[in-house]
């Protein structure tokens with residue numbers, strides 16, 4: 379199976395009650411996936427998960443009400459795949475790389491006996507885009523009562539090293555940002571993007587957000603927890619082969635500047651992103667591969 383457009387789809391690939399391929403918002407091709415524990419929506423553009431929800435819980439992911447849904451435009455919310463660079467890059471007009479706006483192919487749907495469903499996506503092979511040596515990217519998404527993600531990048535060049543950054547830029551849905559506490563980053567050093575990338579060390583045991591926060595925590599592989607006292611839910615972000623965690627909330631002024639983000643939406647979201655950015659960027663010799671894995675789980679309290 380290789381599917382990159384709605385017209386490639388044959389109904390025989392549908393798995394009744396489990397996977398359905400359809401036109402989503404803006405007529406962009408989208409998969410709707412259901413397991414006995416959860417439901418999800420995944421757009422082929424960017425292999426972008428826009429929705430994941432456990433039965434009897436509010437949605438796990440935030441999606442802006444005013445997000446663009448248009449070919450070549452990033453979706454605001456859910457889980458954008460940031461690759462092969464994070465933030466801005468000299469000589470490039472777009473932030474956060476080209477993976478999030480390419481149309482990925484669905485290669486395989488793998489329903490397992492335990493009830494979980496995995497979907498394997500592949501980014502169209504990059505040639506020498508933006509000066510990078512050729513590389514491939516695959517994304518394995520596994521749904522059950524948890525959401526597990528694995529992004530594998532392979533250097534396809536015969537003779538050039540591939541240096542890249544990756545990040546699963548996850549937007550979480552929260553009840554009220556004032557009622558959110560983030561733990562797991564105490565003692566970690568970070569670059570504070572709000573203060574011109576000043577290097578700081580996290581001193582708080584519990585991070586609370588009450589103004590714009592845009593921090594790249596470095597050399598940190600640990601689990602992060604988001605406690606949401608409004609929705610009475612704790613979210614766990616576990617990761618492997620990820621040395622960076624980014625925490626972002628645009629707050630009031632930045633929210634107003636973003637054309638695809640509602641003025642009040644900063645109150646109901648927080649990004650806790652797992653990846654390898656800045657000095658934690660990955661270097662692969664020709665033929666080498668690396669996988670970034672993230673597992674998202676949640677529990678009511």
Ligand code: TA6
Nearest residue numbers: 452465473474571592624626651
């Ligand atoms: O990860 C945080 C960040 O890099 C912020 O600096 C912020 O601007 C955000 O990502 C969103 O970037 P985007 O290109 O999606 O508008």
